[in-house]
Amino acid sequence: MSSATALRSTLAALPRDTRDTLFLLGVVAWIVAPLVGHLPGWTTAFALALLLWRGRLAWKARPLPSRWVLGALLVLAIGATLATHRTIVGRDAGVTLIVLLLALKTLELHGRRDAMVVFFLGFFTMLSNFFFSQSLPTAAAMLVALLGLLTALVNAHMPVGRPPLAQSLRTAGTMALLGAPIMAALFVLFPRVAPLWGVPGDQPSGRSGLSGEMRVGSIAELALDDSVAMRVRFLGPDGKPPPQSQLYFRGPVLSQFDGREWLASSASNARWQQPTPAQLSVEGTPLRYEVTLEPHQRPWLLVLDAAREPPVLPEGMRAFMSADLQWAANRPVTSVLRYQAESHPQFQHGPRQRTPLLASYTALPQGLNPRTLALAAEMRADPRLAQGGTQALIDAALARLRTGGYAYTLEPGVYGEHTADEFWFDRKEGFCEHIASAFAVLMRAMDVPARIVTGYQGGERNSVDGYWTVRQSDAHAWTEVWIADQGWVRVDPTGAVAPGRVGQFQRLRAPQGAFANAMGTVISPGLAQQLRAVWEAMNNGWNQWVLNYTQGRQLDLLRSLGFESPSWQDLLRLLAGLVGLTATAGAAWTLWERHRMDPWVRLLGQARERLARSGLPLPPHLPPRAMAERVQAQFGTDAGAVSAWLLRLEQLRYAPAGAPAQALGVLRREFRALRWPPGRAPKDP
Template sequence: MSLRQTLASLPRDARDTLFLLAVIAWVIAPQAGHLPLWTSALAAGLLLWRGWLAWTARPLPHRWVLLALLALAVGATLVTHRTILGREAGVALVVVLLALKTLEARARRDALVIFFLGFFTMLSNFFFSQSLPTAVAMLIALLGLLTALVNAHMPVGRPPLAQSLRTAGTMALLGAPIMLALFVLFPRMAPLWGMPGDTLSARSGLSGSMQVGSIAQLALDDSVALRVRFEGPGNAAPPQSQLYFRGPVLSQFDGREWQATTLPGALNWSGRMAPPADLQVQGEPVRYAVTLEPQKRPWLMVLDATPDKPTLTGMGAFMTPELQWLSTRPLTDVVRYSAVSYPQFRHGPQRSTAQLRALTDLPPGFNPRTLALAQELRASPAVASGGTLALIDAALQRLRTGGYQYTLEPGVYGEHTADEFWFDRKAGFCEHIASAFVVLMRAAGAPARIVTGYQGGERNPVDGYWTVRQSDAHAWAEVWAPERGWVRVDPTGAVSPGRIGQFQRLQAPRGVLGEAMGAMISPGMAQRLRATWEALNNHWNQWVLNYTQSRQLDLLKALGFESPSWQDLVRALAGLVGAAALIGALWTLWERRQHDPWLRLLAQVRQRLARAGLTLPDSTPPRTLAAQARAHFGPSADALCAWLLQWEQSRYAPGSASTTHLAALRRQLRTLRWP
């Protein structure tokens, strides 16, 4: 016997229970990556246990067993999260409660509790992700829960799940306009919840610090970090070699790790940063809009250099003296902002200061050979006469001609990371190169620091947006020169010019699945599919996740409101919902009075008979219709006559007229052989 036949032979209670358990598993599954392992394992075990009880028709466990499991779940939540309140602890507890509730579903009231717990758990998925795949998965979950709810309200007979699914789909479609109105007009508010060590392998991405030499292998993370749309004719972007999106600036070094340093006096009592020293911009500005993915950091990624505050809705922003723009709170959702940058700029003091001299400090006892190399370069005639700029050129020339390599697998460095890079390994990715370069500059007496961020990007041919990925995370150097200020130097470009200019990325090794997909799909097709999918995600971010209150008010302005406010949004929403409710009530009243579904079904039979050559008045009762059809068509109308008599009995017999009988008659009519 096949699985389908086995499921069809199960009692209705068992079939409906298994369907509901499958829907609950679908609702819980996306949260497995955010829940503690014990929570996912316990929920899966409880659902499998309940499914086995339904399959084998065994009784439900005793209430004391459930109380013991509940106490265990609460205790484990307290041990894991130190509380049962808050987002993570609350969601974990709700998931376990939902699974436990399925083991005591003895009455209709218990089933309703399961349904509403399922709806709440479905919504809690959006606490962790508002992506398009999550939304699609939860839409499927919504239809599944509605199907189970509709099916629970059909207590008589064995209605097929397909019928309940059609009813649930109709309900969802009828509710879609109200859902759209709520999305468009419901006043946008701040989020109702908040967000509260490296190993020998890591994934590329941006971090607030940089630990050099502790990563043996770097895997390229192709997830999207930000999307950029440039303004102007054809959305033309600057050359890729100029696309430096500035992030944290690292100036404090302990021999192994680079960290950002907050400069004294940078932050005043108003919470705003002092303006950077002597920022001068020139040339044509670059105007663009950024869609930044959630990063749980306050960094606003903008191109070098951006003198004016990015246009950001709902939060403040300020600039540090190192030209980095920060928001006033961590970015836990997709954020969209506009900015104006000047690729040609100068910044920093023109003469040496105490703060600049502090940027020549190095920890004692580290990298003795690099210190000796720095003195050798400083003593050369070209550097002695040319100063800091000549020192930079000499170091870059050594990188170009010294056999250095840009690689994702440099191995683990020892204590003297700069020495190993310059003299032993001669291989690394951008953090090794930038760190060794800055150590060399400082050893030679030139103030220097590391700037991290993203470099480059690729244009999506589908929507015209530039996509910057985590694999584009980059580290470069800034060296201070008298009369010039801070000078950007990208030593990685000297080792691997394609990394900066033509933007040729190293490729991480593909696994077995990647090799199999590469054999099935051509690279061009895979690239087009990827571009289409990312464009679709970008539209979701732009029009759904970034539908802010300012866009709502712009919509009201387009509808004729002179100076709209959130009160106007509430009034417009209330009026629209009230009008929809009134129209729905009037339609229902008219439908009940004028269009009895039983009479509509009988009218379909009369129309079919008329097409077959037997035309009868609309007032002909079903018994007369059966007699006329038998007289006109003979024995070939016996099935139709039996159906008409069954319709009469189902419609007029006391207590028999129900939606279940009506649905059964509709199915029989579709399979009926006509004379």
């Protein structure tokens, strides 16, 4: 006998209470599993220990712990939650506590009432998963959890006998399918007035992505993250994007340098303003596009250089521009955000003549990078470079990068105190932030204002839905230098070291593990690429049509239905009308079914359903006499009245044609008055 067959046999031989308890514990574990990455480590260990303990008690048929033990565990759970979060209110503390309460409640499963509490706690915990992620995999996992909880709930309402879980699952699936149209109608028409999955007062948790600072070596870590940062759809008649080498999505601009770390200027951060800075001038036709930005817990809005007008954000959000052309929202991006923007590839920004404000962009920490300072002095002393001005100095530095044996790598090693010196003279290798930082230090040492811009560069087009996907691995750092009569000009020194990084979308990839290498021998790269494109297109569709189904899109739907000036009141009226129409149709269907079906057959079916709830499922082909025999065999003399009633029902079926018409009504009243084996009267037929 195989191990799988032996396991099925063992499970089939378990008492019903043990089977049902183990099934419910499995559903609870499935609900809690996606939360593990968001819970404190001790919470996961504590909840797992409680579930395993409860499973062992059920398997061994041991008694449940006393109330004193449960009370002590409850006090411990609350105390540990307070010690970790300093509160029991808010998203993180609340989810921690609800998981612990759910696990503790499984140790108190004495009866159906306790089971109902576990079910409702399970539904609430299931919803709490969406506080942290609204992704398609999370939704699919919670759909499975919903079916599991509904199955356990249906099973709990069949207290007698041993109904198979498959039967309860079929009933739960039918309930879910019948409720799906109602859920869809509520989703489409219920007014949206605020983000659903948000809890005020919680501090946003960290997420992989750009930071408001750049420590030399930090962006190389992002290159190992292949998750999606944003998706872009170019608008217009042809939807044609600019060349891939021009896809620079602007993020935080960093101008203060302490030797190892670049920080944003405090003055720049303090001057967020809605009007466009006067030092920006644009030319040509703007490029229109739509961005679907993944949550990064910060207010930055990624746009192509340079956006003159603010991005079009959902209602309740506003966009502001800083003096260095960085756009940000009035609150952190904590959920998938979709916005439209216009950018001008041809632009000029910054003062055309040197001003005192530019002095901060040439500042360098004292006593660091002496060899880079010496190199800068040597280059400035060169008569040919001095004659060519700032552009000649830039070209000379780029030429040094192209011809000096410099390499572009993810693993340049740990840089020391003199980061620019190590890059220019010792290691001669680095990732984009090493190259950009060393280049900016050299420019500043030559008295050329320079700063670092972080963001994303490039992207790849999904062949399934046509969206451009920008990943965390596309995170990039480049420099901007100030040139007289031109203002701030983008210079990407990484392109001089590795032209393919910018022009041909050649990214460095992290070494693959054994599993990835093994899969590469089974699935061809082309097939893997296509499967990935399909999956990401599905995720993008989920983001566009579910997570970004805003009130604006609801009102657009009403306009398409003929409403001239739709409002949320119109949504409510339409929803109420649809619910009323559905209820009326359901009532009409019920009345039609009652008149269409033989009243005697309907009463027999109700008796069969009541026996099934009592723990005696019977096939639909059995006549009343055979049903009476089964009832007598199952329940003995306790069900004598039920058996007699079934015999009278059969007698009425074969009575002479002149039998009184009210006889069926008498049997129906007797049916309501019968004392069924579980001791509860049935619902009125």
